Amino acid sequence: MSELPPADLPQPPDLPHAEPHPNPAGIKRLAVLTSGGDAPGMNAAIRAVVRTATHHGVEVVGVRRGFSGLHRGDLRMIGPRDVANTIQRGGTVLLTARSKTWRTPEGRASGAAHLREWGVDGLVVIGGDGSFHGGYYLQQEHGVPIIGIPGTIDNDLYGTDHTIGYFTAVETALGAVDRLRDTGASHERIFVIEVMGRHAGHIALEVAVAGGAEEVFIPEDPKPVDGVVQIVKDSVAKGKASSIIIVAEGYPGGAQGVASAIEAGTGLETRVSILGHIQRGGSPVSSDRVLASRLGEAAVYALMDGTAGVMVGRVNGEVIHTPLHETWERRKDVSRDLYRCAKTLSI
Amino acid sequence: MSELPPADLPQPPDLPHAEPHPNPAGIKRLAVLTSGGDAPGMNAAIRAVVRTATHHGVEVVGVRRGFSGLHRGDLRMIGPRDVANTIQRGGTVLLTARSKTWRTPEGRASGAAHLREWGVDGLVVIGGDGSFHGGYYLQQEHGVPIIGIPGTIDNDLYGTDHTIGYFTAVETALGAVDRLRDTGASHERIFVIEVMGRHAGHIALEVAVAGGAEEVFIPEDPKPVDGVVQIVKDSVAKGKASSIIIVAEGYPGGAQGVASAIEAGTGLETRVSILGHIQRGGSPVSSDRVLASRLGEAAVYALMDGTAGVMVGRVNGEVIHTPLHETWERRKDVSRDLYRCAKTLSI
Amino acid sequence: MSELPPADLPQPPDLPHAEPHPNPAGIKRLAVLTSGGDAPGMNAAIRAVVRTATHHGVEVVGVRRGFSGLHRGDLRMIGPRDVANTIQRGGTVLLTARSKTWRTPEGRASGAAHLREWGVDGLVVIGGDGSFHGGYYLQQEHGVPIIGIPGTIDNDLYGTDHTIGYFTAVETALGAVDRLRDTGASHERIFVIEVMGRHAGHIALEVAVAGGAEEVFIPEDPKPVDGVVQIVKDSVAKGKASSIIIVAEGYPGGAQGVASAIEAGTGLETRVSILGHIQRGGSPVSSDRVLASRLGEAAVYALMDGTAGVMVGRVNGEVIHTPLHETWERRKDVSRDLYRCAKTLSI
Amino acid sequence: MSELPPADLPQPPDLPHAEPHPNPAGIKRLAVLTSGGDAPGMNAAIRAVVRTATHHGVEVVGVRRGFSGLHRGDLRMIGPRDVANTIQRGGTVLLTARSKTWRTPEGRASGAAHLREWGVDGLVVIGGDGSFHGGYYLQQEHGVPIIGIPGTIDNDLYGTDHTIGYFTAVETALGAVDRLRDTGASHERIFVIEVMGRHAGHIALEVAVAGGAEEVFIPEDPKPVDGVVQIVKDSVAKGKASSIIIVAEGYPGGAQGVASAIEAGTGLETRVSILGHIQRGGSPVSSDRVLASRLGEAAVYALMDGTAGVMVGRVNGEVIHTPLHETWERRKDVSRDLYRCAKTLSI
Known part of the structure; x- marks a missing residue:
């Protein structure tokens, strides 16, 4: 094995410096x-x-x-x-x-x-x-x-x-999840965070993967909220300090419904954040x-x-x-x- | 008037490079x-x-x-x-x-x-x-x-x-207010945002000044929520595109109570964000x-x-x-x- | 020891709702x-x-x-x-x-x-x-x-x-230091970062404390740059993965001068960032x-x-x-x- | 035209709840x-x-x-x-x-x-x-x-x-460009900012488009630096308050070379920021x-x-x-x- 060779790569492309587009429709x-x-x-x-x-x-x-x-x-x-x-x-x-x-x-x-x-x-x-x-x-x-x-x-x-x-809204919601993660890692607790998405779970799902969430509830998957109780119990059993649950606003009951189910089923302190229109703003x-x-x-x-x-x-x-x-x-x-x-x- | 003179300033201080502190208590x-x-x-x-x-x-x-x-x-x-x-x-x-x-x-x-x-x-x-x-x-x-x-x-x-x-929590809440401001400026609406402070309005007040909010409700001031209805109406009359209202969680009724009063009194679309424990985290x-x-x-x-x-x-x-x-x-x-x-x- | 008592605190202050300021000078x-x-x-x-x-x-x-x-x-x-x-x-x-x-x-x-x-x-x-x-x-x-x-x-x-x-400029520079810290912790290296301050070290000093820097050079302290070589060597000996050095632009030679001295004195790979006018901008x-x-x-x-x-x-x-x-x-x-x-x- | 119909959309997909992957290679x-x-x-x-x-x-x-x-x-x-x-x-x-x-x-x-x-x-x-x-x-x-x-x-x-x-490095560099834009809009000036990319202009090009830069120099396009002088002069003539120029580190001469050419050719105050390894860090x-x-x-x-x-x-x-x-x-x-x-x- 030698040094990575100064590869005899194909030449770089001749990049366009200006390329006028035709206007057959005569738009003025x-x-x-x-x-x-x-x-x-x-x-x-x-x-x-x-x-x-x-x-x-x-x-x-x-x-x-x-x-x-x-x-x-x-x-x-x-x-x-x-x-x-x-x-x-x-x-x-x-x-x-x-x-x-x-x-x-x-x-x-x-x-x-x-x-x-x-x-x-x-x-x-x-x-x-x-x-x-x-x-x-x-x-x-x-x-x-x-x-x-x-x-x-x-x-x-x-x-x-x-x-x-979409990308900005995901990033905004992710920033909130990261902050919950800080405090969750210090102080054992369950967090439920509601993100936008009245009819679709795109934001919720992307934030769940990027935020390392324990569970995600989206309108497209009508799974019962009760399942989350077992997930939270399993998390505790595995030694996880805290759990973060993402809920799209369009999931029946929203974050508040999910949090109530968890508190009822586990007795663990559960905190809710509702981001709302914050996700529409920002650079x-x-x-x-x-x-x-x-x-x-x-x-x-x-x-x-x-x-x-x-x-x-x-x-x-x-x-x-x-x-x-x-x-x-x-x-x-x-x-x-x-x-x-x-x-x-x-x- | 000449250029600002290369001021004959007092010499800079002799800065301490190392200064051991005595230990009379003998702490080990x-x-x-x-x-x-x-x-x-x-x-x-x-x-x-x-x-x-x-x-x-x-x-x-x-x-x-x-x-x-x-x-x-x-x-x-x-x-x-x-x-x-x-x-x-x-x-x-x-x-x-x-x-x-x-x-x-x-x-x-x-x-x-x-x-x-x-x-x-x-x-x-x-x-x-x-x-x-x-x-x-x-x-x-x-x-x-x-x-x-x-x-x-x-x-x-x-x-x-x-x-x-405290400074970080204020900054986190302020970031949320700024995002609402973006969307509020584009789309006429009332936003009510709940920040932490169960017994004290320090965060809410600082965020209200720094965020340029129209009104702030804190536990220390038992003013009635109804007053906000007139403030919102005045804002609209002054030509303000939107209003941002900050509520400390310790104010009776919280953000939801204030939002309900505004919707009832003005008929304007009012949106709530509840930041919750997000404010405890972050670098x-x-x-x-x-x-x-x-x-x-x-x-x-x-x-x-x-x-x-x-x-x-x-x-x-x-x-x-x-x-x-x-x-x-x-x-x-x-x-x-x-x-x-x-x-x-x-x- | 009982629960923290629901303290019989002095009443909250009667907060000012509107307080017109007099205008004896008659400014119009x-x-x-x-x-x-x-x-x-x-x-x-x-x-x-x-x-x-x-x-x-x-x-x-x-x-x-x-x-x-x-x-x-x-x-x-x-x-x-x-x-x-x-x-x-x-x-x-x-x-x-x-x-x-x-x-x-x-x-x-x-x-x-x-x-x-x-x-x-x-x-x-x-x-x-x-x-x-x-x-x-x-x-x-x-x-x-x-x-x-x-x-x-x-x-x-x-x-x-x-x-x-000032506070914003410090925060901007600190954000840069935190990023260097991430990469420094992964990959042993020396970073020298130049912040604003032609005549004064306020920004540099605050950033050094908040950023946990190993050393700071400011115009007010004419200590020789050579001392940093020993500091870097000591850091390595203590097991520090990397060192971050803050230099105010007004320190003779700037970041480039300090970096050259370190490379010459230690042989360690040293990287320079010059923030410049970035520190003047931002929300x-x-x-x-x-x-x-x-x-x-x-x-x-x-x-x-x-x-x-x-x-x-x-x-x-x-x-x-x-x-x-x-x-x-x-x-x-x-x-x-x-x-x-x-x-x-x-x- | 009626309200957008409650579209008779195809059913949502049956989403996978768990899908074990086979292991024919017997990896242990x-x-x-x-x-x-x-x-x-x-x-x-x-x-x-x-x-x-x-x-x-x-x-x-x-x-x-x-x-x-x-x-x-x-x-x-x-x-x-x-x-x-x-x-x-x-x-x-x-x-x-x-x-x-x-x-x-x-x-x-x-x-x-x-x-x-x-x-x-x-x-x-x-x-x-x-x-x-x-x-x-x-x-x-x-x-x-x-x-x-x-x-x-x-x-x-x-x-x-x-x-x-890559996405994070672009975002970090873009944050710096946005800050220059604030100060540039207030105070007529030329800013040259050097981003990473020793052999490739991917970061520089993306930052240039996202940052609304006036010009970008990348290793793949061997255009002469002198052209930028005319671009800056044209910008001033068009009434632009300031210009932002992005330079990939691999472009011959780097940011410093480009800045020198601009100052020599236009006499305008030109400021350089070199981001360096900051772009490798961050969440x-x-x-x-x-x-x-x-x-x-x-x-x-x-x-x-x-x-x-x-x-x-x-x-x-x-x-x-x-x-x-x-x-x-x-x-x-x-x-x-x-x-x-x-x-x-x-x-």
Whole structure:
């Protein structure tokens, strides 16, 4: 065995320094909005939309407060300097809202009229499936080309491996678990921590594996809460100083229900933390910013290519397009491998 | 006006490179334990006790699991390498526990016997007023010299400006408030966040000022919860996008009670986060580590000086001694100035 | 010994719900600027000035880019909503700059004229001694009442226990030290880390104690770098896996000089990190925000009381006033106690 | 448009509660070591190896200090409790080292003898290509089945989309960039920040996109440094307050060289930060912990399946096997898409 050889590796690639994207659809001006619950990385997506468009000579109209603002006509031109120094910010500089008016044909007609007034050739909607639903009907009824960008912490959208905001929400919840671990290791106790996920256990499962939790309860697995009592007893028998149990908010009974079952079944002191909306905020982690940058760029290219009615997503590292309606008609399951891994490693 | 002159400043001080402390009490071996709820910085205090003692030729016995371990005889010698790489760790490497046996004379007699067996000349107790109470009776009944070090996140001990762990707990809660601020600024909503403090509002008040909260509820001020409804309405009228309300867990009804009152009185969507024991964990911030280092050093010097039955604390930057019983007989109020400041700045 | 009694404590204080400050000086409008190097917490200080003033019916003019902007007339009215959602932000929303023109009588005359035009009754200067110097001459030559607020990460201002930004800078540097500690504990090595402090070792010393460093080099102590070689050798002999050495940038030779001496003297692999301006940024920690809130409030009260030509500072928990010129004529030494503590605990 | 329908989604999957892996190779005991530079997440990988093995009745021998310790016989049995509370820790509890002796046939023979003495059926090597090289020869010469797990912050290993530690290193560097952004936005300046990457620009490129940098210099693209001068001038002309330039340590001249070129060409104040080994430490982010958990599990399954001489990696979400020698003979290029994206978005 010699030193690792100064490998005669293939030459590095000729990296692209600038690569203009064609614009067969002749897009001159597009609009962008954020809608539904906010998610860390939405600003990075807005920034990418604005800068990619500007780079190709396309103007951008920002719509404030989502479909609610679109209906009311809260629009303004935005340029590359308006999104300077926002990539690291939580929340959304365009603000967001939930709109009841949008569910009426009159509401959507009013929004479409505002887009026509402003000469907009296409609309980028950053949000979750409810927001895509709103965009879908705007395209169906008024012919506005819509491109969706998946922005939600829940990671429950079909058509993309991850949604913008998911990585940050996981990291926030994990920080809380690590802190419980410190105190748990010093002082024998059971901790139950409730994380977001009304319909899906993606966050809970990822946090359970990364946090080394003893057990995880998610909406997708209707196992009875009583099983946790035996798990906690086994943990104590194995000499574990404390147990950490992760519960997705959508699991029946939530953290409080699980904690009550444990206290009733074991008599051990059990403490509950409910993170709530904390998980929606914070500076986005790198993975969310990079995903948002890639998808913001791809959304503009899609409009320039004449594509419409799809969500841009990233699957296996590549950008793909999924018809908007599939994002709510199809289901993205939690990873079976990760679920098994959580069990194996909590030994 | 010229450039700021290269000021003819007084010479810098002759800084001490090594300064051995005298040992008139002839201490040869001391013991140290952590007791009650754990707090970030306890490890830094243990490290400071061990290293200061070693530096002066005094041996150290570590007691595991507080008075419970002392009663059961869970003691071992510890040296400077045993506390290496612990200053940044949350929790306590000596573990902690609450002991019912210690409340019996027999329990304390057993603990005193173990200390005699090990030839211990004094005991350093790191904890809160309950722990000092336990130490006080050990000294009264068995003559063991006790020095207390204030280690609790609640900052509610008379005799020190701050307790070890308080700064970190505030920082943890503040991180949560900042995250709510991100999402609140994007999406109009009311957030109610419950922080620790069963009997005292120190954490809640500091977090309210540092987090720019709209209102704070603490046990020390029995104002009715209904007042918050008007505050929230005024905030909306002033154009504030969202409101953040801090509630100490000791305020009657807690966060849930305050949130219910707001929803009932305003009809606005109100979200609750309950941080719970998260605030006990985490790597200690600098201020807690420095305080712990100074007080750990001071505790050893106090024993070497022949002092006993006191807590070492830091007041106005200086180490002072307070009789143990005063730490629970006297009251440390929240700062009136800070309370007024919280009101003035939430305009 | 019984349970800790439900102490018959003195009643809690009657806490102030609103306490208007008198305005004998009849201040109607004040101006505020940030100057020199920026520091985390400057926004919290601006916010406190604006909101305290507004609370008392005093209007506020914001000056952008410090004295440079004052000279050029870059002024605008600012209200409580303009500083909403800024308390957690690093940097300064008023921007800052260094101004050469201000050193000329003409520059200062132009600035004074702008303040008169805007009807300003007093100016709050947030910065370090250089900025106070600039304010001092404006008051001397043109009678503008000046109040200084200490905003600089270096903590080197006489008249306040801490400066705004110092706590955050320490925490940032400490985060870096903790990371080196992780890798150092796994892989035997020497790390030398350079922190800010051109003329003063406050940051370096605090980081050394909080980070458990083996040695610290500061401008105030002209000890030869060669001594570190023996310290590193002793560390290895004691079984320490790695050594962490803190160097203030103002120590002759800086981190690179110290690292070279160690490599030459021990032959051990030595790695250098130079943090640089990273320490100026970041969301301010709680202690900086609370200090900034208190001093911003106090600066407005000082003007309303008719005080001028002083810096507001916090000493032993109380707000005090120090004549501006003393802030650069007098010296704030590093703590002897802390220096000794650093030595004792690095055993 | 109606409310989003309560979609008649396909049923959730029947999630696996326990799934024993077959053991045709009859592995009874395996060994694990970490080697080369440490990386955050190595502990999570060790934990996953130990717990997966234990779960299947396979015993685990821990080797301390990598091949150096293997050669010297520094081995011990480790069980699930030994890796409790380590998943969140930086560094490696097994320690690591670089070994010169291992490059000799005698060194490797001694290591193989120790493995035979301990009855080890296979060895898991966690590290980079140099470590796999060491393992490869051990298998070639002595028939020890080797499985590699990619643990290095540099992300430069062929056969896996990401290496363990990469995500955390990116996040650490990004935190530094964000801090510079705060101060840069307040005070017009150029910042040059050097990140790790001696031979590859993966970290630099990801940080540049996530940090919104104006320019990035990586070893793979031999573009001249002079180009940056025009970029900085253009930035100023576009009204950007400051510029942030990322430089991988492997780019000729490093950060210092780039900064000198900028100062010479523009006359603008330019500040350098060199992060160095800080990027190797810190608590691993979620993505590194989950990757490490999956690959640790996969490594044990590979040995149980009778596989040897491969690295387990994750590509497109699936675990794959790559012959060890390919990890150093083949090249993993930086993403062309990301490189283009960095350019487009820095407009």
